Amino acid sequence: MRVLFLLLAATALAQPVRLIQNATFINDGKATANVSVLVRDGKIAAIGNNIKAPRGAEVVDAKGKFLLPGFVSAHVHVVEGKEARQLQVYARYGITTVWSFGGEKKAAFDFRAAQDTASLDRSRIYVAGDVITAQTPDEARAKVAQVAALKPDLIKIRVDDNLGSSPKMKPEVYKAVIEEAHKHKLPVAVHIFYLEDAKDALRAGADIIAHSVRDREIDDEFIALMKQRNIPYIPTLTREVSAFAYETTPDFFADPFFQKQADPAVVAQLKDPAKQEAMAKSMFARGYKRGLATAKINLKKAADAGLRIEMGTDSGAAPNRFEGYFEHLEMWMMAEAGLAPAQVLRYSTRPLKTGDWADLILLHSNPLDDIRNTKTINTVWIAGNRVP
């Protein structure tokens, strides 16, 4: 009697078993027809072309639609006080996992701690904690130890002078950061702009290149350094876009896919003629526009060389870097830079297998035909739950 009761209670609490049937499944950029995915307790229980629906399962007919693993943005920022909304917006756009690269406070760490559950319906987040800034190697080591004590997923530093407008972290300082982070078994993501800084950071043991090289074209030495340890290269093309796009009113403001989630107050501010004029005159707008042209050339070179590329945007860091929408814009721009849709999808997802959390997107139209079809979202599931 008691066993039966416990059994019934467990059944009542559990998520419905769900079978997504007969989709074209695009995993790791490769399409397979007539695939069904069985979801149980938030996880992928089976993937195959002949799965029978278990009794009581909810069946989702996905015939004629395209099923993909949720998108991963490898470089974003959540902002204190806005974390919950940001993670919901990312989820609605099908960005089911985000890596926040610095500045996260306690709430972001709490969100990370609470996501290993079958009831999740917002994006998963990984965090860096405070970005390390320091004047001396000793100060750097002390700060890394402090951040490491909070158990982040990585350590983040900036090696950049912001187009000559601010001092750059000294090599002896970032070497100390990397050494100390590695003692704590933490990878180090480096914000760079210049090719020489990227190479020097790689020689010092950096683990992630968090932005495009933007001052000149990457060379064989850079490619060899990246390949040696299979280092991720995160283009963040939309970061540059945000530095000059609001010189006028950008076309994407008219896109319903943008309008659905954008904050109207932010949009109104960005349409203000005085603000637009100020941006047009800014040396940052000019500098980063040039930077973007170089970044696109470098992305194509990096892809042709077989580097490990991971889609990332730096979205969320400022209100004008629209989380979720910028991830789609980033993918479309990656294609404009010369990448095939299959490559873009491979760099923007992680291969899905049995046992993984069921973080999935169902699209109406094939993104392999046209990468802009990433916007034809039918359903997003996180841990098998429909994102509201």
Ligand SMILES: [Zn+2]
């Ligand atoms: Zn960033």
